[in-house]
Amino acid sequence: MFNVYEFFNRINEVKPESRLDVGQPDIPVRVEIIEETVESLRRGETGYTNTGGIRELREKIAEVEGVSADKVIIAPGAKILIAAEIVSARRVAVVSPHWNAYSLIAHQFGKEVEVIRTTIEEKWTPGVEDIKADLLIINYPNNPTGRVLSAKELRGILEAAEEKGVKVLSDEVYAELSFTRFTPARELCENVVTVKSFSKLYSMTGFRLGYAIGERDEIRRIQRFIESTVTCVPPFVQKAGIKALELREELSRDIRRVYLERARMASKVLGGFDFVEPEGAFYIFLRTPQDGMAFAERLLSKGVAVFPGIAFGDYPNFIRISLSGRGLERGLRIIREELECALESRATEGWEGSSRGVSAEGSR
Known part of the structure; x- marks a missing residue:
C-alpha cells in the first residue's frame, strides 16, 4: 500500500517552491x-x-x-x-x-x-x-x-x-x-x-x-x-x-470565500482537463495523461509538489492538487504546462490511454 506520509517526508527534503500536496491551510491562525x-x-x-x-x-x-x-x-x-x-x-x-x-x-x-x-x-x-x-x-x-x-x-x-x-x-x-x-x-x-x-x-x-x-x-x-x-x-x-x-461565524464566511475563489481560479486554469469542479474543501482530483505517480515525480522535478492518485485508492491516473499551499498560481501554471506537454508526447495514443486506469480500489 502506498504510504502518503513517506512521500510527504520526501517532498519536505526536496523543498519545492510550490507546495500543493498536503492539506495544511496556509491561512494563519487568528x-x-x-x-x-x-x-x-x-x-x-x-x-x-x-x-x-x-x-x-x-x-x-x-x-x-x-x-x-x-x-x-x-x-x-x-x-x-x-x-x-x-x-x-x-x-x-x-x-x-x-x-x-x-x-x-x-x-x-x-x-x-x-x-x-x-x-x-x-x-x-x-x-x-x-x-x-x-x-x-x-x-x-x-x-x-x-x-x-x-x-x-x-x-x-x-x-x-x-x-x-x-x-x-x-x-x-x-x-x-x-x-x-x-x-x-x-x-x-x-x-x-x-x-x-x-x-x-x-x-x-x-x-x-x-x-x-x-x-x-x-x-x-x-x-x-x-x-x-x-x-x-x-x-x-x-x-x-x-x-x-x-470566531466561527466570521471565519466560516471569510475563509470559505478564500477557498471558493481559489477553487474557481484553479478550475479556470485547468479548464479543459478532466476533474469534477470542487463543491467544497480545497482540493482538485485531476486525471492525468500518464501514470499519476510518474506525473507527480515529473512535477516535483519542476518544483511543484502534489500527491499521486494512488494515495487515495486505486487511482493510478490521477493526482490531488491542494489549493491551500504556497506558490499556488505558479504551481497551477506549471501543472497545466506539463499536462499539455504530456498530451503532446502521447498524441498517437490519445486521451484514451489515460482513462484506462480509472477504477477505485478501496482504501483524506
Missing part, C-alpha cells in the same frame, strides 16, 4: 486564538483534564452543533476518534477515493477493509446497496475530490446503511468549507457518529483538537478508548478551541 493559548499557559492551565473534554468547550460545541453537551467528546485530533470507531468494528467500508488514513488505521488494528468504488464518470457518487461491513466511513465535503453530496444522495446512502444495521462514521472536517448546501449526516439518521476538527477552518493543525458527536452510549464507549490511549487534550489547547468557536 491572533486571538494564539493569545488565548498563551494566556491559558500563563494561568498555569497545563495539567490533566477530564478525558471527555472540559465542560465549557463541550457546551460551546453543543451550542454550535445544536446538540446536548453529553453527546460531545473532545480528543487530540479527529484521527484518534476515527480510530476509536474502527477498533470496535469487524469490517470497515470506505468510499474511494479517500483519505488513506482510514485504511492505514484499519490495517493497524487488523480490520478488513471493504472498498466502495466510485468513478469520475459518475461524479464520484457512491452506492452502498451491497455493503457487507458493520462500519461505513463517509467524508463530505470529500478529500480528495471536493465532492459534496446532496441531501437526497446522502439520505439514500444512510437509509441503505440503516436497513443493514451498519453504523455510519461521518468525517465532516471540511463541513464549514462547503461551497454548496451541506447537510450533516446526523440530521438524516440516528445511527451516525460525526467527527470534526479545528484543523481546516481554523488552521489549527498543530493544536491537534477534534471532537465527535454521537448518542450517549457511543460517546461513553469512545471515552473509554480515549482513556486507554491518549488520556485527554491539554487544557490550553481546549481554551484555544473555545476562542476559535467564538
